[in-house]
Structures are given as structure tokens and as C-alpha cells.
Amino acid sequence: MTLALGCIADDYTGASDLANTLTRAGLRTVQTIGVPADDLALPEVDAVVVSLKSRSIEAGLAVSRSRAAEAWLRGRGAGHVLFKICSTFDSTDAGNIGPVMDALRADCGEAAVLVTPAFPETGRTVYQGNLFVGAVPLNESPLKDHPLNPMHDSNLVRVLVRQSRTQIGLVDLATVTRGADAVRARLAELAGKGIGAAIIDAVFDRDLETIGLVAAEHRLSVGASGIGLGLARALVSTGKVQSASPSSETGAPVGGLAACLAGSCSQATLQQIANAERIMPVLHLDPARIITGSGEAQRALDWARPRLAEGPVLIASSSTPDQVAALQARHGRDAAGHAIEQAMADIAETLVKSGVRRLVVAGGETSGAVVDRLRIPGFLVGVEIAAGVPVLRAVGAESDMLLALKSGNFGGAEFFSDALRLMR
């Protein structure tokens, strides 16, 4: 297998979002969980997205895991590696976007790396280096209240300067609009000044196509699914990849019981949970009891198991920003997040032992904890439920399963029923 594109995603929902985008753009794509073991049977593909759970871990660890993934991808012929980050640039001043970018850049000897989280299909646009989420700057969006990495600065040049050892430049929209040659010239100018990375503006998909053409000539880029779209279209338009029509790899029904888990506290997920109350039983976990170890996961399982035969259920830890802040003040941010993720993984593991074969998970870190516990090595990409969220079919796992890993912020108000309708 010679890869046209190698991707390293810093969380599992982000990886499935990117795998979905690449598939829709004509690349045969598989998502792996971590660096694949040698005995994992992978189909013949154009792109592999290695999913890491490296967004919120210590920077040194994120760097070493990303470098291992990069080595594996380059070893399979990937001339270009995309480091997939969140379209809302989720990170803290301690990392991990800057440190991972610096390390991958050093490994491949890239002079100046293009960086953009723009993903217009989901309302993420970048102008003059400022990230907008829908109509508002990042720091005014619900991401200001994220439980793990609240985002308080929409100026990504400033944000990345705080995380990276290299200087950060800007390629503005006026340059992008002038086309690929103008971007090439600007990038060369920045590289000539010793500037190692540049935030590049993008508002429309056509901007990402221009960016993709230039990025594909380089060894490394950093961004969300938008730049993935640009790269995929560039690989197809330059004939490096023969466009494949997106197949419905998740074709044959798996049947079995269905359940949903929500650990995301995003505004979108809170609304989706409220709407799900109308169509399925919903259990709201008590997050404080999870942290103090008072049998909350067992309570959830005792509640869920008798109901599953009647139809899907939803178990949620999600709370409002005020409640999250109060819990974190009492127990600490990382301890609270970790305990709740592990409780979700405990619940998922027992649900699968009880016959659940269709599982919807809301939240990136939450999905990471669940998929790790289920020891699923990889996914084939199926139909799209909502922008950035495909149906996934587990490969190499103990049970034949369908999953949907939803980024907290993605999906329409009826996401849970939309997902279950497509997961048969």
C-alpha cells in the first residue's frame, strides 16, 4: 500500500470527521485507532487517518505519539502528512498544536507550514488570522466554556505564537483569493524570513482548494477537515489519486441493541440531549457521584439494561457551563474530566457485553475513552449522518459494531435520532 495522504488526528471524533471528508472527496480512506498493529488487515486505501487521543494530554507525550504515527505513515509512502486539529483550535497555551507541529516540521524538514482550522461547511472560517464560529469570533462562541480547553483568543497567530518555538506568519484572504501562485510566493517570503508556520485565511471551499494545491506540494500541513478537503481535491485534480465514488462500507446491517452516550457539554450536545428526551429514555448521570466513586456507572447500567430491548436509550453526563465550573472548582478540571470519561468507558463496555452493537457517542475525549475500552483497532467510513459525522463500522474488533463518534459541536438538533436511523 502506498499512501497518497497520511493523517494524524488529535482525537477520535476529529479523525472520523476527517475520514468522512476525505471519503466524500473521492479518497479511499480508513481510520485507525493509534498506530496500527502489523497484523491489522487494512484494505487498499489512498489515505489513512491515525486517531490519537493527544489533544489534552501532556505536550511531550502528544509529540512522541504523533511522531510515531508520522513514522508509520511515511513508512507507507505518505509524501504529505496532515496533522488534524479541531476546527475550533482546541488547545491550551501549553499545547498541543504548537509542540506537535514543531516536532513534525523538524522531522520532515518543512521550511514553512500552512495552518488553518477553517471548515466552512460547519461555519468555521478564518479571516485576518481570526477564527469565527458561525457569526461570532471564537472567544465569544460556546468554546469559551469548553470543560478542558476554554478558548479565549480568536487570533490564531497569537494563539500559536504562545505554543510554538517558531515565529508565526499570516497568509491573508487577499493573497488566497489571488490564487495558488500568490500563496506560494507569500509562503516563500515567510520562509525566507525564517518564519516556520503561517495561519492561512479561508472563508469558502474554493479558498481551501487553493490552499490544498499549495499544501500538497509540501510535506506537512496542520488544520481541520477543510484543509483535508483541499488536499483531497488537489490529489484528485492533479491525477495523483483516482477518484473513488464514496462506497457505503457499512452496508450490511449489524442489528443488535442500540444506545447513546453523551459526555460533551457543548451547547449543541445539550440541545440534542433535550430533543432526544422526546423519543427515547434519557438518564442524566450525577457527575459528582461519578467522581466520588459512588456506584454511578452501575446505577446507569441497572437503569439501561431492562430498557434496551424496547429501543435505544441515552446516558448523559453533560451539564451546563455553570455546573461544569462548579464541579471543576470542587474536584479539579482534569480529575473531573478523567473520572467521567472512565465512567463512560465502563458503561460502554458493559453495554456491549449486554448486546449493544450500535453505539452513538457524543464528545471527542469521551469517544476516545469509549473506543479505547472497546479495543476497536479501526473503522471503515460509511454514510454521513451530519457534516463531519459518518457512520463507522468497526474493523478488527471483538464484535461487529456500528458507531457514530460525534464532535460535541457537530450535528443538528435531532442528531441522536438522525444517527440511529442510519445505523442498522
Ligand SMILES: Nc1ncnc2c1ncn2[C@@H]1O[C@H](COP(=O)(O)OP(=O)(O)O)[C@@H](O)[C@H]1O
Ligand atoms: N458534567 C460534567 N462536568 C464536568 N466535566 C464533564 C461533565 N461531563 C463531561 N465532562 C468532561 O468534559 C469533557 C468533554 O470533552 P469531550 O468529550 O471532548 O467533548 P467535546 O466534543 O464537546 O469537546 C470530557 O473530559 C468529559 O469527561
Ligand SMILES: O=C(O)[C@@H](O)C(=O)COP(=O)(O)O
Ligand atoms: O474539527 C472539528 O471540529 C472536529 O473534527 C473535532 O476535532 C471535534 O473535536 P471535539 O469537539 O472534541 O469532539
